[in-house]
Amino acid sequence: MKVEGELRGLAPSQIRQAEKLFRRSIPAEEVVTVALAREIAQVAQSLGRRVGVLLSRAGKVEKVILGTREILYLPDLGRYRLGKGRLRRLRLIFSDLSKGEEDGAASIPSDIYTDLEKLRLDAVVGVRENAGEVAVSYAYLQDVPGVDEDPFVTEEHLRFQEGRFSFLEVMQTVEYELDRAQARSRGEKQKNGAVIIGVYPKQESRWEESVLELQELARTAGLPILDTVVQRRTPDPKTLVGRGKLEELVLRCLRLEAEVLLFDGELKPFQWRIITNMTELKVLDRSMVILDIFAQRAKSSDGRLQVELAQLKYNLPRLVEKDVGLSRLVGGIGGRGPGETKLEISRRRARDRIRDLEKRIEKLRNQRELRRKRRKSVPVPLIAIIGYTNAGKSTLFNALTASTELAEDKLFATLEPSQGRCVLPPTEAESLAGGYGTPVVFTDTVGFIRDLPDELRNAFRATLEELYEADLLLHVVDSSSPYAEEQLHAVERVLEEMELRHLPRIVVWNKSDLLQATPERRDELQELAEGVFASAMERQGIVELTERLRAVLP
Secondary structure, eight states: OOOEEETTTEEEEEEHHHGGGOOOOOOOTSSHHHHHHHHHHHHHHHHOOOEEEETTTSSSSEEEEEEOSSSSOOHHHHHHHHOOGGGOOOEEEEEEEOOOOOOOOOOHHHHHHHHHTTTSSSEEEEEETTTTTTEEEEEEOOOOOOOOOEEEEEEEEEEOTTTTHHHHHHHHHHHHHHHHHHHHHHOOOTTOOOEEEEEEOTTTTOOHHHHHHHHHHHHTTTTEEEEEEESSSSOOOOTOOOOHHHHHHHHHHHHHHEEEEEESOOOHHHHHHHHHHHSEEEEEEEEHHHHHHHHHHHHHHHHHHHHEEEEEEEHGGGOOOOOOGGGOBBOOOOOOOOOOOOHHHHHHHHHHHHHHHHHHHHHHHHHHHHHHHHTTOOOOOOOEEEEEESSHHHHHHHHHHHHOOOOOSTTSOOOOOOOEEEEEEOOHHEEEEEEEEEEEEEOOOOOOOOTTTHHHHHTTTGGGGGGGGGGGGEEEEEEEEETHHHHHHHHHHHHHHTTTTTTTTTEEOTTTTOOOOOOHHHHHHHHHHHEEEETTTTTTSSHHHHHHHHHOOO
C-alpha cells in the first residue's frame, strides 16, 4: 500500500498524509462521496500537486498516485484485467488544481479523457473544494458512441450531493451495451484495418491524387482502409503530424479498432521508431506497402531475390533496439568478453545476406545478357510496353500476342517481364510482293509509379534492362483517369532519368471505352500527346494500333 508517482521533494510526513487515503472506502453505488472528495482536495492543496485515487468497483482504494501540479501520470494497470464489456472495473478520482473560477466546477483535462478511453476506466472524477462546498465533474464512456463524436458522457455539479443515482447500475448498463456492440462488430471487423495519414505542405496541389493512389496500393496489398486523415502543414521533423495529433490518431484507431497507421510518403528510420514507440501500433509507409506487394507477387527465383534484396536494404537502418532483450550479450564458451549484442548480430547477418544476394543477382544479370545477345542475332524488332501501373499494359500485351498473362485491376499485377511473338499485317506493297507481314516481339514490363523507393528502383533495374534493347516503346496511359496527365509526365521523367527519351514512342490512350467520350476531352488528351485511342479489354483500336506500329517500324 505505497503511494506511487512523483514523490521527489516531499517530506516523509507529507507522504504519510497521502497514505491515509488507503484507509478510505465508499459505497459501491456512489461515484464518490463528499467526505472522500473533500479529503483528496485538501491533500492536494497541502502538497501543491495533483492527487489521484483509483477505486475498485466495490469502492475500495487500490492505488494512490501523486503527480505534478499540472499532470497526473497513471501507473501500469496490467494486473487489473479488462472485464466483460472491456471496462477496467476501476475509477479514477483526482484533484483539480487548475486556475479556474473560484466557484466553478472541477475540470477534466484532455489527458484524463485520454486515460478514460485508452485504459477503459469505469469513470474519471474531478473534485475541488469551493468555499466549503465540494464541486465534482465526472465522465464515463457512452454505451454506443458514434465514430465522429466523443464517446464520453460528462456531468458537472457545483454542489455535489450523494445518492443522485446508482453508479453500479450505470456501469452494469454501459458494460451490457458495450458487450452487445462488441458482439455486433465482431463479425464486421476487418482484420488489420488501417488508417491513412497524409501530411502535405499547404502549397502542394496534387495531394488528392497521392491519397487515392495510396488507397489503391493498400487495396492491392490486401489492407482494409477504415479512415483517412489529411493534414495541410509543414511536417513535424519527429512525428510528421505533431505529438498532440498523434494522440488523437491513437484514440481514433482505438474507436475504429484499427491496428495499422499507414503514412503517405517514406518515413525516416528515426521517425518510424518514434511513432511506433508512441502509438504501440503497427506503422507502415508507402514504400513498405509497395515492397509488400512486390513480395506477394514475385514468382520467379530472380524476382524473389530482388524483392528480398530491396526489403533488406530498406529495413537495415530500421533494425533498432526495441526492448531490453536485444541488448543482452552473447556469452558462454567462445563468446566471453564484450562479444556482440543481438542487434549487432542481426545487422551483420543482414549485411552478409545483402552481399550474397547482390552477387547472385549480378550472375543472373549476366545470364540474361547472354540470352539477349542470342536473340539480337535474329533481326526481330523488340517492342516494349511501358506505362504507369494499372494502365492496362498486360491486357494490351495479351490482346496483341494472344497470350494469357495475369491482368488484374490492381497495381503492380506484373512484376517480371514477359515476352510474346506477334506478326504485324503486311503493308499493301508487301502483300503485292507476296510477303506475310513483319514478326515482332512484345515485352511486358513492370509499371511505373511516383515515389518508388530507391531500393526497389536499383534492385529492379534488371527488369527494365529490356528497354535498352527495344526498337520502339508503347507508352500505355489510362485515359479514363482524372490524373492521366500527371501519370504521363511521371513515366516521361523516369525515361529521361534512364536516358531513353531518344527511342521512338507511340502513346496508347487505353480504356477509352471508360472515357467520358466528349470531343473536348479527347482533344485535350491529343494535345498532351498524339496517340491511338484503344480499349485492350474490349479489343477496340487494336487494328489502328498495329497499323501505326507497322508504319513506324523499319
